[in-house]
Amino acid sequence: xxxxLQKYLTLRxxxxxxxxxxxxxxxxxxLFLAPYAILFTMFYVFPVVASIYYSFTYYNILExxxxxxxxxxxxxxxxxxxxxxGVKNTLMIALITGPLGYIxxxxxxxxxxxxxxxxxxxxxxxxxxxxxxxxCYVIFSVFFRGDxxxxxxxxxxxxxxxxxAKLWLIDPKYMxxxxxxxxxxxxxxxxxxxxxxxxxxxxxxxxxxxYMDGVKNRWQELWYITLPNMKPMLMFGxxxxxxxxxxxxxxxxxxxxxxxxxxxxxxxxxxxxxxxxDRFEMGYAxxxxxxxxxxxxxxxxxxxxLLRRVxx
Amino acid sequence: MSKLIKKRKPNRSIGGDIxxxxxxxxxxMVMVFPIVYAVSSAMKPLDELFKFPPRIxxxxxxxxxxxxxxxxxxxxxxxxxxxxxxxxxxxxxVGTAGHLIIASMGAFVLAKYEFPGxxxxxxIVTVSMMFTGxxxxxxxxxxxxxxxxxxxxxxxxxxxxxxxxxFFLMKQFMEGLPTSLIEAAKIxxxxxxxxxxxxxxxxxxxxWMTLIIFSVQGLWNNRxxxxxxxxxxxxxxxxLQQIQAGGIARTGQGAAVLVVVMIVPILIFxxxxxxxxxxxxxxxxxx
Numbered sequence: 289x290x291x292x293l294q295k296y297l298t299l300r301x302x303x304x305x306x307x308x309x310x311x312x313x314x315x316x317x318x319l320f321l322a323p324y325a326i327l328f329t330m331f332y333v334f335p336v337v338a339s340i341y342y343s344f345t346y347y348n349i350l351e352x353x354x355x356x357x358x359x360x361x362x363x364x365x366x367x368x369x370x371x372x373x374g375v376k377n378t379l380m381i382a383l384i385t386g387p388l389g390y391i392x393x394x395x396x397x398x399x400x401x402x403x404x405x406x407x408x409x410x411x412x413x414x415x416x417x418x419x420x421x422x423x424c425y426v427i428f429s430v431f432f433r434g435d436x437x438x439x440x441x442x443x444x445x446x447x448x449x450x451x452x453a454k455l456w457l458i459d460p461k462y463m464x465x466x467x468x469x470x471x472x473x474x475x476x477x478x479x480x481x482x483x484x485x486x487x488x489x490x491x492x493x494x495x496x497x498x499y500m501d502g503v504k505n506r507w508q509e510l511w512y513i514t515l516p517n518m519k520p521m522l523m524f525g526x527x528x529x530x531x532x533x534x535x536x537x538x539x540x541x542x543x544x545x546x547x548x549x550x551x552x553x554x555x556x557x558x559x560x561x562x563x564x565x566d567r568f569e570m571g572y573a574x575x576x577x578x579x580x581x582x583x584x585x586x587x588x589x590x591x592x593x594l595l596r597r598v599x600x
Numbered sequence: 601m602s603k604l605i606k607k608r609k610p611n612r613s614i615g616g617d618i619x620x621x622x623x624x625x626x627x628x629m630v631m632v633f634p635i636v637y638a639v640s641s642a643m644k645p646l647d648e649l650f651k652f653p654p655r656i657x658x659x660x661x662x663x664x665x666x667x668x669x670x671x672x673x674x675x676x677x678x679x680x681x682x683x684x685x686x687x688x689x690x691x692x693x694v695g696t697a698g699h700l701i702i703a704s705m706g707a708f709v710l711a712k713y714e715f716p717g718x719x720x721x722x723x724i725v726t727v728s729m730m731f732t733g734x735x736x737x738x739x740x741x742x743x744x745x746x747x748x749x750x751x752x753x754x755x756x757x758x759x760x761x762x763x764x765x766x767f768f769l770m771k772q773f774m775e776g777l778p779t780s781l782i783e784a785a786k787i788x789x790x791x792x793x794x795x796x797x798x799x800x801x802x803x804x805x806x807x808w809m810t811l812i813i814f815s816v817q818g819l820w821n822n823r824x825x826x827x828x829x830x831x832x833x834x835x836x837x838x839x840l841q842q843i844q845a846g847g848i849a850r851t852g853q854g855a856a857v858l859v860v861v862m863i864v865p866i867l868i869f870x871x872x873x874x875x876x877x878x879x880x881x882x883x884x885x886x887x
Contacts (some may be wrong), residue, residue, distance in 0.1 A: 307716040314715035320850045324706030325721060327762035332728045335739035342739070349742075353613055370806070381689060399624060409873055413866075420869060422821050422861035426854075427638045439654060473631065478765075478814075478880075483882035504780050506612060520884020527730055535734050557734045564738045581735045585625045588730040594876070 329404050336581065342574035349568055355485060360575035370551050371576065374559040377464060377532060378580075382554065382587075385468050386533035389475030390525060396476060397483035398510065412484055419477035429543050430467055433457035443554075460552030463544045471540050477532065479525030486521035490514065510596050521593070526591050537561065556580050602770035605867065641855035644751070649851050659717040670702070672841035672843055672853060679831050679839075688836035689821060691753055696761035696815040700808060703767040708796050712782060722771065726885065728764045741826060755827035756835075760819055764882055766811035772882040773807040813872060816864045 305524050311318070343360055345353035400411040427450070431439045434455040443450040456462045490513070495503075498513050515522075537557035544553035548560075556576060564573035637656060642665050644658040710718050733740075740759065747756040785795050793798040794835065801808075823838045842858040843850060861878065869876070 307783075311716050314713060317709040317713050317715045317718070318794070320709040320796070321706045321721070322701045322717075324762060324767060327702065327758065328725065328728075328764070328767075330743065331725065331740060331762050332736065332764065335736035335743065336731075338739035338742070339736065388792045396624075396627070403624075411624065411628065412873060412877070413870055415631055416869065417866055418631060420817055421860070422837070422858065422865065424635055424638055424858050424862050426844070426858060427634045427641075427736075430637075431634075440882055473634070476631075481876065481880045482883040485877045486884060488877065489881045496763060505745040506616070520886050523885035524883050527726075531730060537734065549663040560737070564741075570738055570742070577738060581731050584731045584735070585727070593867060 289463070296313070299366045309354040331479045339574045339577045339581070342357065342571050343578045345571045347569075347571040347574075349570060352569065360572050361579075364572075364575055364579070368556060371556075371559055373551050374556045375579075377540075377552075377554060378536065378556045379467075380464060381468060381471065381536050382530070385471045385475060385536075386529050389472055389533065390479065390529040393476050393480040393525060393529070394483050395478055395488055395558070401487040402486065412481075415476045416480060419474045419480075423538070423542065425539055426542055428466070428470050429457060431437060432543075434458055458549050460548075460550050461542075463553045465547060467536075467540050467543060470535060470543065471533070474539075475529070475532075477528060479528040482521045482524050482528075483518070486518050487514070487581050500587060520564075523595055526595060527588060530591060531585065531589050534580065534587070601769065629775060635681075638855055638858045638862075642713050642852065642859045644852065644855075646852060654782065665852040666860075669840075669843065669853050669856050669860070672850075673839060679834075683832060683840045684834060684836040687753070687833055691756050691822070691835065692816055692819040692823075693815045694753070695757040696812055698757065698761045699763060699815045701768055702761050702809055703770055704801065704804075704808075705796065707767055707771035707774055711771045712777070712779065712800075725764045725768060730769060737826070744827065749827075751828055751830055751833060753833065756819065756822055756824050763815060763818065766814050769810055769879055769883055770804070770807050770815075771886070773804055773810075773879050776882050779801055806878040809872040809875040810879035813868050813876060815866070816868060820864055 309560050321532045327346065342353060344355060346359075347353035396415055400408050400415075403411060433439075433441070434453060434457065436442060436445060436453045438453070438456070440456065441450075454462065456466055458544045470569050476480060493511065494513050494517070498509060503509050503512060535557055539550070540553040540555055541558060546558065548554060558582070560573050560580070561575045563576065631685050640657050640661075643663065644660040645660055645662050645664060648655070648658055649662070670681045673679075673684065709715070710722055744750060744755045744759075747754075749758070780798060781803070782795055786801050790798070821837055822835060823841065824835050825838055828834055828838075842863060844854040
């Protein structure tokens with residue numbers, strides 16, 4: 289046993305020395321990477337660590353942080369009903385718009401991939417534009433206005449489908465579905481672009497070989513040739529879809545108000561803003577952020593291992 | 601037409617293709633409708649905005665809403681429209697330029713050299729794309745507070761230098777560059793910096809455009825309301841959204857705001873679409 293340990297240690301030591309030697313030879317690389325690495329660590333890695341640390345403290349910026357153990361987490365789960373509403377809403381939005389947006393991105397990328405080149409480039413602009421149109425989603429509050437002059441109300445009333453005007457963005461019953469609709473409208477984003485580009489890159493010869501081997505229609509072609517080729521893009525698109533669907537807050541805040549009626553449109557991120565930047569309870573807000581962080585990472589890891597198995 | 605039919609793949613039915621076209625046109629109309637509606641509202645005179653039943657297109661298009669926007673902004677306080685515009689353009693330009701240089705340098709060595717720690721670092725960058733900026737908002741605020749950057753442009757510009765998305769795409773694209781190109785330059789006696797600035801960068805121009813559009817999108821739409829509070833440093837989007845919140849009398853101007861905000865990212869995308877798609881082709885995550 290001791291022998292093995294000794295051997296293992298010398299091996300580790302040797303490997304380490306080799307690494308150091310390599311690193312010395314590659315000094316230039318570190319110099320090139322340094323500016324990015326330092327800023328990245330400062331604004332992306334360190335904040336996560338700091339967030340976890342602060343989540344165990346009471347911190348209001350004015351006084352130095354005071355360690356209070358798990359208290360933030362216990363009050364989040366046991367006392368904060370609004371947080372639980374936020375979790376429920378976030379999960380509902382993420383579980384519905386995430387997969388749906390992801391599938392839509394792929395389906396439309398796939399459908400337009402066979403169009404002639406110039407039509408395709410127009411189609412890409414049309415489908416991608418909503419996701420980069422700034423806060424254009426605000427226009428939906430005009431469509432869904434609560435009085436009889438709101439377009440949706442007016443349309444439904446004149447066709448006799450409803451008999452009184454519905455308060456679309458004030459009635460908790462309708463808030464989330466409408467928000468989901470708007471989020472879906474915006475969901476053909478970066479992942480969609482990645483799919484469009486990936487579909488162009490598939491070797492045509494593979495399709496021709498497919499015809500020889502008896503691929504009969506577009507569905508078989510999709511399953512046996514297209515999807516296996518698209519795996520790396522599918523992974524990338526999944527990350528984009530999960531990240532954006534868990535981070536929902538701007539759309540709900542703009543459409544349903546902040547705070548919304550009965551907190552019916554509150555999400556985890558809205559809650560985080562509330563505690564972080566309105567009440568300045570930084571410790572508590574960091575606990576919310578840590579919960580969100582864990583949810584996103586776990587979900588991403590799960591989806592990645594799922595996708596890895598598909599098509600093999 | 602006959603050419604189109606000849607080019608068709610052998611395993612497609614004509615009926616299916618026609619159904620596909622009709623379906624795509626319908627969806628495309630749904631997708632553009634809100635945007636078209638925003639643009640046309642911005643060009644409606646006041647009496648048409650509240651007309652019922654509403655019309656999609658204005659009968660007497662006008663640019664009054666846009667000029668009113670200038671007037672309202674000029675009146676609203678100490679600062680003129682041009683100042684807000686300058687703030688946003690400055691932040692967007694400096695942030696994007698710095699991001700392009702810093703991220704490309706790092707991406708170049710990660711893509712083309714092997715060195716201890718390189719792979720691990722890239723993995724961490726990939727993981728960081730898995731959570732939104734929202735998670736790091738609060739510590740970021742505290743860090744920027746410590747640095748004394750609250751209420752300065754740097755609070756927005758410097759974190760933008762390190763955006764993981766642009767870095768990721770740049771690295772993936774650079775991996776596609778033939779290594780022989782770099783080796784040839786090395787044999788001719790070029791050092792790393794020359795290789796980077798003379799050989800690599802001119803060859804990855806599509807990736808530049810992609811990185812630029814992602815960065816511009818993020819910065820142009822950045823309200824930065826938590827970091828910047830003094831009027832003369834507010835971003836255009838923030839100021840515009842304050843006007844938008846001005847209630848029903850500002851409906852026309854509000855629509856004009858939407859148009860001003862969305863026009864820049866969309867135009868950049870339209871003009872650089874092919875380069876962006878070329879870059880995105882290497883966006884896949886292999887493991």
